[in-house]
Amino acid sequence: MSRWHELTGGTSGREYAARFAAVARGGKDVHGEARFCAALVPAGARVLDAGCGTGRVMIRLAELGYDCVGVDLDASMLAVAREQAPELPWFQADLAAFEPRRLGIAADFDLVVAAGNILPLLAAGTEAAVVRRLAAVLRPGGLLVAGFGLDEAHLPVPPGIALPEYDDCCAAAGLTLVDRFATWDADPYEGGGYAVSVHRGPTA
Incomplete structure (x- = not known):
């Protein structure tokens, strides 16, 4: 069981979506992750939202013209995502055992994004396996x-x-750090409690 499921019991989808909806109604930008990804790859690129949750990031990327696929283990989160964007492809799967071809998904993504503390909320000991699975679905x-928190404040x-x-974990999967x-919003990383890391797969 993931640390996320231990925290929420798998019944968190509507509450999670409501929180972001309230933030948006307050006038705050809730699309930083999608904007960040859009600066890395052109519209039309294939994007996997790994740990897509209620679909906030992926739905925005699809609106911007990206070819997106969402995967999450939490059924309650996916239920909200499917309600909000039934036309988009949402899949329930454990990232530690993610095999896209078994789900009928081509493993040729230009970008994989794991936003929202996906990595630190995985089941303990599965981090390397998840990174390896995600690296394996990237195009050359x-x-x-x-992006994930590094301290209790985040x-x-x-x-x-x-x-x-x-x-x-990334190096073992053949990935190289590009930037952090x-x-x-791409503020420079100088230490601190949150980091957004960009790693690139081998070109051949």
């Missing part, structure tokens, strides 16, 4: 983007993975 030279539970550990930022 494709990008893996992950996580609902104590941190589960540190940046050096994450970088080691402190926010989805």
